[in-house]
Amino acid sequence: MVSGDMARSKVIHASVGVCAYNEERNILSSLRSLKGQREEGFSLKDIIVVSSGSTDRTDALVTEASLSDERVRLLRQERREGKNSAVNLFLSQAKGDVCVLVNADNTLEPDSLARLLAPFSDPTVGMAGGRPVPTNDKGTVSGFAVHMLWDMHHRLSLLYPKVGELVAFRNLGITLPTTMQSDEDIMRMELEKKGLRTVYVPEAIVHNKGPTSVRDFLKQRTRVNIGEQYMKRIYDYDIPTWNPKWLFRSYMDFLRDNRGDLPRTIAAMGLEAYARIYAVLYVKLDRGDKAVWSQVSSTKDVGKD
Numbered sequence: 001m002v003s004g005d006m007a008r009s010k011v012i013h014a015s016v017g018v019c020a021y022n023e024e025r026n027i028l029s030s031l032r033s034l035k036g037q038r039e040e041g042f043s044l045k046d047i048i049v050v051s052s053g054s055t056d057r058t059d060a061l062v063t064e065a066s067l068s069d070e071r072v073r074l075l076r077q078e079r080r081e082g083k084n085s086a087v088n089l090f091l092s093q094a095k096g097d098v099c100v101l102v103n104a105d106n107t108l109e110p111d112s113l114a115r116l117l118a119p120f121s122d123p124t125v126g127m128a129g130g131r132p133v134p135t136n137d138k139g140t141v142s143g144f145a146v147h148m149l150w151d152m153h154h155r156l157s158l159l160y161p162k163v164g165e166l167v168a169f170r171n172l173g174i175t176l177p178t179t180m181q182s183d184e185d186i187m188r189m190e191l192e193k194k195g196l197r198t199v200y201v202p203e204a205i206v207h208n209k210g211p212t213s214v215r216d217f218l219k220q221r222t223r224v225n226i227g228e229q230y231m232k233r234i235y236d237y238d239i240p241t242w243n244p245k246w247l248f249r250s251y252m253d254f255l256r257d258n259r260g261d262l263p264r265t266i267a268a269m270g271l272e273a274y275a276r277i278y279a280v281l282y283v284k285l286d287r288g289d290k291a292v293w294s295q296v297s298s299t300k301d302v303g304k305d
């Protein structure tokens with residue numbers, strides 16, 4: 001249950017943004033998990049789906065869902081312009097004083113939003129992040145790598161918050177650059193400039209699905225690392241997951257709790273190391289960050305492994 005302190009605090013008005021591209025297989029599950037949130041301590045003003053050039057039934061499904069819930073709205077972009085562009089469009093229409101970003105292929109626990117938004121009763125908090133819990137089969141190499149990645153992400157965030165997948169932030173009129181990625185990190189940086197801090201809320205669970213093949217895992221991780229390296233290059237902004245001290249502590253904690261999986265742990269670390277080395281070289285050669293990447297298809301069949 002959400003604490004009584006939260007229930008007594010000022011009610012937060014929240015807007016949720018869902019960025020989507022050809023998500024007909026997942027969008028209704030995501031919307032159901034949002035509409036089913038327990039509104040304790042907050043009011044869910046609107047759920048805005050930004051569909052960027054979708055060519056499947058995503059738009060039709062969202063439109064249909066809006067007929068039974070007036071909070072659901074569809075904003076369509078005629079072509080894909082990147083997530084940052086979609087986020088900017090959402091922010092231009094959001095009614096809430098706190099905005100939440102959820103991926104179209106993710107689902108939330110019924111009290112995730114209440115827990116995620118609770119810290120905003122503190123005026124010094126500008127951003128909050130939940131805990132991603134993957135649905136992948138841990139028995140495969142890629143599945144184990146995905147679980148290890150998010151487990152270490154959780155352990156590191158307990159030391160120094162690193163938010164992603166499910167984030168909330170104060171709606172202060174910030175506009176993201178549309179020529180690059182790393183939306184959460186850029187938003188965090190801008191809020192920190194305003195003297196606001198970021199907190200990690202591990203009780204705010206979001207279920208996601210990572211890549212189901214080694215090839216897709218490398219594809220996804222390389223892109224993420226490229227975006228983070230460009231954050232460092234352009235803004236000289238340090239991403240917590242690149243801090244050797246915190247990485248080492250998280251890795252040793254994970255290794256201690258997963259002694260029986262040493263071979264797969266080493267394999268997973270090797271995959272991530274490859275993705276990081278590639279990203280570092282890519283950025284050193286200044287091959288350019290991208291606002292739009294092709295989908296990692298194996299992450300989109302959420303009901304399948």
